[in-house]
């Protein structure tokens with residue numbers, strides 16, 4: 546599409562957007578009574594208006610049924626997760642039996658590594674991206690130590706070439722091939738939190754398998770953002786949080802994916818708990834753990850009903866949007882528009898004040914653009930917030946802006962760039 550740098554053009558795109566009405570399903574934070582242009586779905590998605598009634602419903606169940614709520618009423622808590630599984634499966638491209646809502650993200654990363662990182666003296670290394678989200682780094686390092694290895698020997702980080710912010714797929718594949726028989730696990734983010742780079746998940750998975758390794762992904766920044774086909778891509782396991790692009794609230798419940806080819810593998814270790822026990826037998830309270838079939842068998846503690854209700858509210862909006870296909874179509878346009886407009890801001894300033902480190906290619910990014918501001922980066926970020934544009938800041942110099950197709954408009958994107966230009970002119974003197 547040929548974009549234009551004017552508000553009327555942005556408004557005309559909004560009029561043609563079949564998903565534009567969905568923003569009415571969300572609550573926008575305000576500053577001095579004026580709603581923010583919210584571009585921070587990469588960190589915390591907005592609250593669906595329906596969230597409160599989904600939670601209210603569970604509070605009523607608790608009020609009216611108390612302990613009987615587990616088994617009685619319209620939607621007994623014992624089975625509530627099943628209502629979410631089909632919806633979640635659509636978000637990540639899996640069978641419903643391959644996904645389950647449970648716990649929180651880093652906890653699930655640990656639990657899945659218990660099953661899928663099984664180092665041997667010969668094959669004990671983990672390949673990951675350099676600059677992964679710190680929680681993933683800490684989780685992986687601690688798992689390696691738990692098995693008696695030194696992270697310095699066991700973790701191979703693939704980094705960008707000579708100062709490049711993003712990774713080249715060929716370098717990732719070469720690192721996997723070069724370390725072949727020593728790799729136990731390839732564990733990548735789907736999209737890197739800092740750069741917004743969407744890795745070539747099918748190619749990484751294929752290379753990992755060719756090397757004889759298990760392949761897993763942390764999809765915190767990918768689930769609900771980009772189209773995923775976890776089953777078809779033959780990924781072994783994955784987990785994600787629901788509070789970013791899936792709008793399930795701060796600390797929202799996480800989701801896991803385990804490929805069905807692993808369901809019959811009785812050699813997999815798990816850190817078991819009663820909620821992973823065979824559902825029909827669970828309340829017999831017998832000795833000797835027997836896992837429920839599918840991803841549900843990785844559950845540990847009893848269902849988190851309220852976080853699940855919040856996730857449910859948001860997943861129903863995804864369902865009404867037709868899931869990821871239509872959202873991705875809009876997302877590509879929205880983010881491409883922001884990409885174009887940032888270039889226009891640079892043009893108007895006469896120098897490259899803003900450098901986008903997120904790949905431009907559609908297949909290598911989601912909604913997020915990570916932008917380095919050359920001069921006065923932090924002041925510019927604060928001025929954006931003061932001007933009602935809410936993105937976020939990641940040290941040392943990156944402003945992340947993520948137009949989210951569920952609740953952002955083309956006009957939001959236009960106004961963001963327009964305010965970036967005004968602010969830049971105000972803050973940066975010609976000498977600089």
Ligand SMILES: Cc1ncc(COP(=O)(O)O)c(C=O)c1O
Pocket residue numbers: 649650651652678680681734738763765766786796
């Ligand atoms: C890639 C990634 N991993 C892990 C986390 C941490 O998740 P949690 O605090 O829910 O465990 C986040 C976000 O906070 C993330 O973006």
Ligand SMILES: Nc1ccccc1C(=O)C[C@H](N)C(=O)O
Pocket residue numbers: 587588589678738739765796
């Ligand atoms: N869970 C949070 C709690 C507090 C503050 C930020 C987060 C984030 O999710 C940050 C996000 N993962 C990021 O990509 O920076």
